[in-house]
Amino acid sequence: MVAFPNAKINLGLYITEKRSDGYHNLESVFVPVGWSDVLEILPASETSFRSTGLPIPGETSTNLCLRAYEQLRKDFDLPPVRIHLHKVVPIGAGLGGGSSDAAFTLKVLNTLFDLKLSTEALEAYARPLGSDCAFFIRNEAKFCVGKGDEFSEIMLNLAGKSILLVYPDLHSSTAEAYAGIRPRPAQAQWTQVLQQPLHTWQASITNDFEQSLFPKYPQLAQIKRQLYEAGAAYASMSGSGSTVYGIFEGEVPEALFPQLTTWQGKL
Incomplete structure (x- = not known):
């Protein structure tokens, strides 16, 4: 089964307080965009993971797709699978690409093995995997608070x-971005303000990470x-960067930023 885990952007991002667990509370509007990876999951004789496209740092055993599979395997005794991720969305770019890969793994497994998990149940499995992961279960514009994993409706057109x-x-680490933040x-x-004409946003809608x-x-x-x-x-800027x-x-005018990696499309 093949899926296309997409990226997201932040409309506004405000770091409101540091939590006792070391994370930060935030307020932001997450909006999905069409820049996507390619994820294939098939039943297999033994579980394996491989990636192509952009290199993914870290040990394969800690990849979020495998961790998502393990979340469900232990509760539903899933059979082995072969996971192939073709990585297109840049890593460390503030686009939630890895979180999306994990969330889509949960959704694919739910369909592939007919687990009949509800949206709320899938979100519960996604939250321990990363702050942005649960957003990609519904994958629609939401007002996000907490660590970015608590959602409410937002009027946005x-x-x-x-x-x-x-x-x-440019890879900007989350720790580096937070170093200059005062909640x-x-x-x-x-x-x-998001209900007002688009051109009025620039005076009021900001991303705190730009300051640092x-x-x-x-x-x-x-x-x-x-x-x-x-x-x-x-x-x-989106998220903690470095995509702008x-x-x-x-x-979109043609021939902008010809030397850089870009993606364009419709919202």
Whole structure:
């Protein structure tokens, strides 16, 4: 069975407090985008995992896809499977690619073996795998709080808008991004700005991580500036970086950032 785990972007990202468990609470709106990996899972005589495409750091045994499989195997006595992940979405890019791979593994296994798990049950299995994982179970725009794994509905209409994601081949670690953050309450009801015309967002909707990473990596600020110069109605860094995106009312201009890794599509 084949699936296409997609990326997400953050509309606004505010680090509101440090938790006693070492994590941070945040407020953000997560929005799925079409930049995707390719995931194939088939029954096999023994369990195996291999990846192609972009190299994945770390030991194979700790890969999130295998960890997701183990989550279900121990509860449902699943048979062995062969997992093949073709990695396309950049790693350490603020796009939730690894989290998406894990969530889609759960969803594929649920279908492949007819486990009949509800959406809520799949989210419960996804949460221990990573802060963003549960979002990709429903895979639709949500207002996210807590570690990014508690969701509520959000009124958001981006239909017909175009988006360009720019990855500058720069891996920013989460620890590095958090090092310059001072948690603070988000502006009250900031999500109401998302109901206003797109071009008004840039004055009010921000990503706290830009404050810590832009001074250290001026290239990121330059990309954001170039997106506005090219006509983006709104531009921001996604997650803890380093992807920067621009949302356009019309089509994305051609030949932007020819030396960098980019993806563009419709929202």
